[in-house]
Amino acid sequence: xxxxxxxxxxxxxxxxxxxxxxxxRGKEPTCAMCTNDARRLRTPLPALKPDPELIxxxxxxNLWFGPVRREPMRSIA
Ligand SMILES: [Zn+2]
Numbered sequence: 849x850x851x852x853x854x855x856x857x858x859x860x861x862x863x864x865x866x867x868x869x870x871x872x873r874g875k876e877p878t879c880a881m882c883t884n885d886a887r888r889l890r891t892p893l894p895a896l897k898p899d900p901e902l903i904x905x906x907x908x909x910n911l912w913f914g915p916v917r918r919e920p921m922r923s924i925a
Contacts, residue, residue, distance in 0.1 A: 851863070851864050852864070855877070855878050855882055856878055856882075857877075857879065857883075857886075858878075858879065858881070866879045867879055868883055
């Protein structure tokens with residue numbers, strides 16, 4: 849039976865191996881999943897490059913029923 853330790857992030861009692869090491873401090877207080885979540889939250893999303901095909905598809909979708917009209921759609925039926 850290995851030693852268990854409660855994660856400070858998700859409060860689950862986990863084996864010591866589930867905690868990533870933090871150099872001289874020994875082990876991180878949060879488990880690997882919580883540490884990864886925190887890292888992902890800190891990392892900003894990269895800017896999206898405009899893709900001509902996606903722009904074309906978006907325009908096709910938005911104009912599928914013709915240009916936007918002032919009167920509601922039911923007037924077409
Ligand atoms: Zn955790």
